[in-house]
Amino acid sequence: MLESALASLCEFLRFPSVSTDPSRTASVAECADWLAAQMRLAGLSAEVRPTPRHPVVLGKNEHRPGRPTVLIYGHYDVQPEDPLAEWQTAPFEPAIRDGVIFARGATDNKGQIFAHLQGVAATIREHGELPVNLLMLVEGEEEIGSPNLELFLRNHREELRCDVIAVSDTGMVAAGVPTFTYGLRGIAALEVRVKGPTVDLHSGIYGGTVRNPATVIAQLVASLHAADGRVAVDGFYDGVLPLETWEREAWAQLPFGEGEIMAVTGVSALAGEAGFTPVERIWGRPTAEVNGLGGGFQGVGTKTVIPKEAFAKLTFRLVPGQDPARVLGAVQAHLRARCPEGVQLELFPGHSGEPYLADPHSSHGKAAQRALQRAFPGGQVALIREGGSIPIINTFKQVLGVDTILLGLALPDCRAHAPNENFPVANFYAGIALNQALLDELSRL
Amino acid sequence: MLESALASLCEFLRFPSVSTDPSRTASVAECADWLAAQMRLAGLSAEVRPTPRHPVVLGKNEHRPGRPTVLIYGHYDVQPEDPLAEWQTAPFEPAIRDGVIFARGATDNKGQIFAHLQGVAATIREHGELPVNLLMLVEGEEEIGSPNLELFLRNHREELRCDVIAVSDTGMVAAGVPTFTYGLRGIAALEVRVKGPTVDLHSGIYGGTVRNPATVIAQLVASLHAADGRVAVDGFYDGVLPLETWEREAWAQLPFGEGEIMAVTGVSALAGEAGFTPVERIWGRPTAEVNGLGGGFQGVGTKTVIPKEAFAKLTFRLVPGQDPARVLGAVQAHLRARCPEGVQLELFPGHSGEPYLADPHSSHGKAAQRALQRAFPGGQVALIREGGSIPIINTFKQVLGVDTILLGLALPDCRAHAPNENFPVANFYAGIALNQALLDELSRL
Numbered sequence: 001m002l003e004s005a006l007a008s009l010c011e012f013l014r015f016p017s018v019s020t021d022p023s024r025t026a027s028v029a030e031c032a033d034w035l036a037a038q039m040r041l042a043g044l045s046a047e048v049r050p051t052p053r054h055p056v057v058l059g060k061n062e063h064r065p066g067r068p069t070v071l072i073y074g075h076y077d078v079q080p081e082d083p084l085a086e087w088q089t090a091p092f093e094p095a096i097r098d099g100v101i102f103a104r105g106a107t108d109n110k111g112q113i114f115a116h117l118q119g120v121a122a123t124i125r126e127h128g129e130l131p132v133n134l135l136m137l138v139e140g141e142e143e144i145g146s147p148n149l150e151l152f153l154r155n156h157r158e159e160l161r162c163d164v165i166a167v168s169d170t171g172m173v174a175a176g177v178p179t180f181t182y183g184l185r186g187i188a189a190l191e192v193r194v195k196g197p198t199v200d201l202h203s204g205i206y207g208g209t210v211r212n213p214a215t216v217i218a219q220l221v222a223s224l225h226a227a228d229g230r231v232a233v234d235g236f237y238d239g240v241l242p243l244e245t246w247e248r249e250a251w252a253q254l255p256f257g258e259g260e261i262m263a264v265t266g267v268s269a270l271a272g273e274a275g276f277t278p279v280e281r282i283w284g285r286p287t288a289e290v291n292g293l294g295g296g297f298q299g300v301g302t303k304t305v306i307p308k309e310a311f312a313k314l315t316f317r318l319v320p321g322q323d324p325a326r327v328l329g330a331v332q333a334h335l336r337a338r339c340p341e342g343v344q345l346e347l348f349p350g351h352s353g354e355p356y357l358a359d360p361h362s363s364h365g366k367a368a369q370r371a372l373q374r375a376f377p378g379g380q381v382a383l384i385r386e387g388g389s390i391p392i393i394n395t396f397k398q399v400l401g402v403d404t405i406l407l408g409l410a411l412p413d414c415r416a417h418a419p420n421e422n423f424p425v426a427n428f429y430a431g432i433a434l435n436q437a438l439l440d441e442l443s444r445l
Numbered sequence: 446m447l448e449s450a451l452a453s454l455c456e457f458l459r460f461p462s463v464s465t466d467p468s469r470t471a472s473v474a475e476c477a478d479w480l481a482a483q484m485r486l487a488g489l490s491a492e493v494r495p496t497p498r499h500p501v502v503l504g505k506n507e508h509r510p511g512r513p514t515v516l517i518y519g520h521y522d523v524q525p526e527d528p529l530a531e532w533q534t535a536p537f538e539p540a541i542r543d544g545v546i547f548a549r550g551a552t553d554n555k556g557q558i559f560a561h562l563q564g565v566a567a568t569i570r571e572h573g574e575l576p577v578n579l580l581m582l583v584e585g586e587e588e589i590g591s592p593n594l595e596l597f598l599r600n601h602r603e604e605l606r607c608d609v610i611a612v613s614d615t616g617m618v619a620a621g622v623p624t625f626t627y628g629l630r631g632i633a634a635l636e637v638r639v640k641g642p643t644v645d646l647h648s649g650i651y652g653g654t655v656r657n658p659a660t661v662i663a664q665l666v667a668s669l670h671a672a673d674g675r676v677a678v679d680g681f682y683d684g685v686l687p688l689e690t691w692e693r694e695a696w697a698q699l700p701f702g703e704g705e706i707m708a709v710t711g712v713s714a715l716a717g718e719a720g721f722t723p724v725e726r727i728w729g730r731p732t733a734e735v736n737g738l739g740g741g742f743q744g745v746g747t748k749t750v751i752p753k754e755a756f757a758k759l760t761f762r763l764v765p766g767q768d769p770a771r772v773l774g775a776v777q778a779h780l781r782a783r784c785p786e787g788v789q790l791e792l793f794p795g796h797s798g799e800p801y802l803a804d805p806h807s808s809h810g811k812a813a814q815r816a817l818q819r820a821f822p823g824g825q826v827a828l829i830r831e832g833g834s835i836p837i838i839n840t841f842k843q844v845l846g847v848d849t850i851l852l853g854l855a856l857p858d859c860r861a862h863a864p865n866e867n868f869p870v871a872n873f874y875a876g877i878a879l880n881q882a883l884l885d886e887l888s889r890l
Binding site for chain 2: 171185187189191196197198199201202203204205206207208209210211212214215217218219221222223224225261265266267268269270271272273278279281282285286287289290291292293294295296297298299301302303304305306307310312313315317340341342343344350351386387388389417418
């Protein structure tokens, strides 16, 4: 049966369900229909529910009173495949090399969500039914920021009432190490524009007396960090929850740290906030990052201008205890206080998301860890946080009032969002076992 | 005769002699042929001399022993007309509005060099000959950095032997104010690249521990200036010739300063090195400018990456006493010392040019000032330096061993290199008179 499940996953991966690309709207819809049919094959009832853009696929078993209700969330849409030339094999023609599936969506998120569905199918085949009430909600807009999911949750709050949500869209610290994620960073975005003269000026004719917007943006960006790597914005760290001793001790034991990060990123040394290990900085400490910087001449060679404007696109990763709006307020005050005369400062706050922290020792958390232990026998479950953000988890909490358990199957070198995205066949099979164990463990609570 | 001269200038301006554009090579050549024909009409002998790219037009009268030899230099090539949409009338269809000629090249340099040629023509018509031995060298590659002119000078050193060179490619401090330029800034270019991870990284997954190249480039650029506006590079000011008291006093009297600079640039306040006026900062003090800055996401919205690299394109304007190579060495040492570990710094020194300073009280300088006084009666000759660079002047000095007198006819709002470039008809006529007076004054030395 595993080989047939793998063949079906390859079918799933062949749909170019790129949600951001209007020319692929039909492919996204075909993928949703295919997925609903797969849910029915597994033994669930399934519907394709329209939204203003891409549909939600909703699968269910027959719910019975007295059993816990588990909602499994995932997405069937994928990132664009650009740059196409860097793929070893075509992104929508899955290829298996050395036990690894290469395709867009292999890890993020088709491979992971389909493992859950195949676990459901296997359990129903084996036992004739599931031990829990199941809701399987798979959306088609995750890669474009889930613009219609919150309204969908609100409109179907009764139908989606559940006790816990399970998501496999996070990572494993290393191959074979079962990993439970109990925290995520939040995010707050700010675009900074500095405007100077009305047109680009000749830097010979005016250089020395007209303030250069590119110099100012550099000075503002440089002012965000102190020499010790801390963010130098007054109030930035207000409320930050300190790391607990058990976390720091547990993280120090993981097979993931300076060497692994240097190897996968290709840098010759790590950096960051003094007083914390690399892993602590990513998982438990807030940051200020420049995602884009620009101004003036971008071509080859030299053009001697004082540019009329320059910009920086900033995002701040936030940890529990920080509030995106408060952080953006502090940063804007910092920049306004430091912008010199002779230029105009324009600030555009962007999207934001709250950080997330759950108790890994809750009954649901412990059940998830037992399931991970069963799916990856022999390894000790790693309790981690992650540096990224999954804003939808906070929406689940707000709208449905329940916590999410994060059981990641992605490896550090899975190349999600990048060319040659991949997912080991072993992780797909382990994911099937994980789902079976998870539903069993949750049914016993 | 003036109206016929103006009509001929308009013919000159109709050639799209854009030297950088390979599709206009034929137009550049046609323009050179036309100019040689105009020199012959004026009474000179003229030849179109080929170079590896665009030809030089060389005109002469009959040289006689015992007279000074004057070389008038200019260029018949022009900048590209982009952005075309911002022109009020077509760039290569000269239009006269309110006594001002609008066309690409009107000021830079067709209007100015053609005024000299018409002055020569008028003198020959009036007196049957010129009072000096004349060489008129008009090149077609100035706007692409005169790549073949130095070799041309070296190959024709004997033929081009002269006592003084006159160039009208600089500015007047204000309309009607005769202006003699005796100094120019030099230039040294440096491109700075900071490379970090092998690919753009997810700023959630790695943010906080992988050093961000965009942050580093901002820190490096910010490190170039101190709070008082001075360039904060050790040794940068070594050897800088202080401004002389007479210069500072004379410049303070000119109708060009803070108000005029703010009006023409549209900025709300000026800035720069403490202890100097805006004009002193431009004409007599060296600078560090960012001409281009870039890295990471350049599109609309947010993309949460740590960019794999970032760059800054820097130029330094230099003043007499500074050496481009020494300055570039000091800046590179400064940047290397400040680049943190975890990123690679790549430095690409670019083109450079020496600063230029002549004695305005030399006999040639005084003759030029008398000529200016005659061409613009009633005004007092302004003795200025300029902030830009004309590298060819140093080449003249090195190869031909003579000084250049700079008699500018460009107004501050002439929009050279920009849309709606313009040149007042009055300045064209004054330029004709200036040439006649100049040759007369130089013949008396």
